[in-house]
Amino acid sequence: MASKKYTLIAGLLSLVQVATYAQTPNDAQSYALDSSKVSVKGMPQYNEFKNNQYPYPAKPNSQWELGVGLGTSMIIGDVSPKLGYGMSVSGRKALGHVLSVRASYGWGITSGLDYRTRIASSIPAADGNPWAAYGNAPIVANYKTTAHQGSLDLIVSTNAASHYRGNPKIDLYGLVGYSINAFDVDVNARNGNALYNFASINYDRSRSDIRSDLKSLLDGSYESNAPVTNGNRDNAGRIKDNWLLRHGVNFGAGISYKISPKFNLGLEQKFTYAFSDDLDGVNAGKSKDIWSQTQVRLNFNIGNPAKHVEPLWWINPNNFIYNELNSPKHMKLPPPVLPDADGDGVTDQFDQEPNTPAGAPVDTHGVAKDTDGDGVPDYKDKELLTPQSCFPVDADGVGKCPEPPCCAELRDKLKAQPECAITSLPSVTFKSGSVTISKTAQTTLASAAQQINANPNCRVDVIGYGASDKRAQQLSWDRVSAVIKYLVEKQGISESRFNFKYGQNGDQNTVDLQGTTEVGSATVPAPHPQYKKTK
Incomplete structure (x- = not known):
């Protein structure tokens, strides 16, 4: 049974070892520059390293x-063992x-039953x-052993460092x-107060048959302390004076x-050589x-992750080196020195025009x-986009092109167009919060209408004030x-002659009229119709 157990363990370890090298690489995270993970004792070294002094x-x-x-x-040992259990x-x-170091407490119960006879007087005790x-x-x-261990x-971890994964x-x-x-070792030597008749068993058969008959013969009481050759018992245990301290x-x-x-999650095989037979x-x-212990282990990491990294056997010590080579964040690299005599941004090695004046735009070859x-x-060019039809150009890059007839005619029309002769128009004043045109305002607008009608080339900007909020x-x-x-409607002036302007900064109870030649719109959508007033 023992040989089968170790064959199985060896097979499992071999399979998992293959999986160790076939695993998908993890993210390679570096903690070398994280001061929150360093102890107070380690801070001097951290600061020296960060400042490139160590x-x-x-x-x-x-x-x-x-x-x-x-x-x-x-x-x-000397007796065929049975698989027991432990924790x-x-x-x-x-x-x-x-x-790493590990302190542990272990406990186990195991037993054994031989398939061979011995002469009782040959057992030293x-x-x-x-x-x-x-x-x-x-x-x-035969025996039954209870074991306690501190x-x-x-522990030597062999898989942390790698040059090929994180x-x-x-x-x-x-x-x-x-x-x-501490071992409590007992034997089953009595059937009540009587001795067993071990000679009644046929030992010329298979081990399983012999053990089957022996189990039927023995009562499983383990009533006696096992013989001990070198003492060191303690007055404790299931039977007094029964603990062997080793x-x-x-x-x-x-x-x-x-x-x-x-x-x-882990699988571990541990042996203890206790210098005792x-x-x-x-x-x-x-x-x-x-003493052999084979256990499945569930392990938990404890400690504040904001101030502690994972146990170091889970971190590749080469992380920082490879991350730094891939994306330098700590290396003290000298600034590159690339000569550029004319300062145009193209180094002398590639500059095909090395004496370009300062500030002159150049192409990728350093040519103006x-x-x-x-x-x-x-x-030097005072006309950057001279058409080729105007070539050749003068020393300032200005071409010689005749003025198109259409441009001359447009220029003449613009010169002949009369300017607006209106110099000033009256303002209209409203009562606070009202949109009704008063008698006084009507008289003012009638006077303004006379000037507008007398100057048909003029348009009129009608300007309202009030920009503080939506209601204004x-x-x-x-x-x-x-x-x-x-x-x-009242003065008969064409709506197309007005430019509608509102919401300007100024006295919100006033509307100004100004003569202009600029073309604008006489209609503008209401900005906030929910606040619209009619009186």
């Missing part, structure tokens, strides 16, 4: 890993990207021997450490897969017993631009509209 960044604060494990437990809890802290009553009769060794292990998804590690162990050396390996930045109830004098191709560079703008529009309507 080549190495400070080690960031990293989270602890809290782990819980469940799995199988067994003793590898563990642990706390792990990174020393660097490769090394300096500290009690429950098999002594059998004398020279055959016995079959250990401190050094942070790892797999932590493949080995471990070695020291432990203090130092131990731990070694093993494991693999973890990161599910998220907070959780990872008494863990399986029989001291055969050949080799020391080993000549937009219209008349032979005069733009910085609409009131201004209403008043301009009332004045134009009155002059059109």
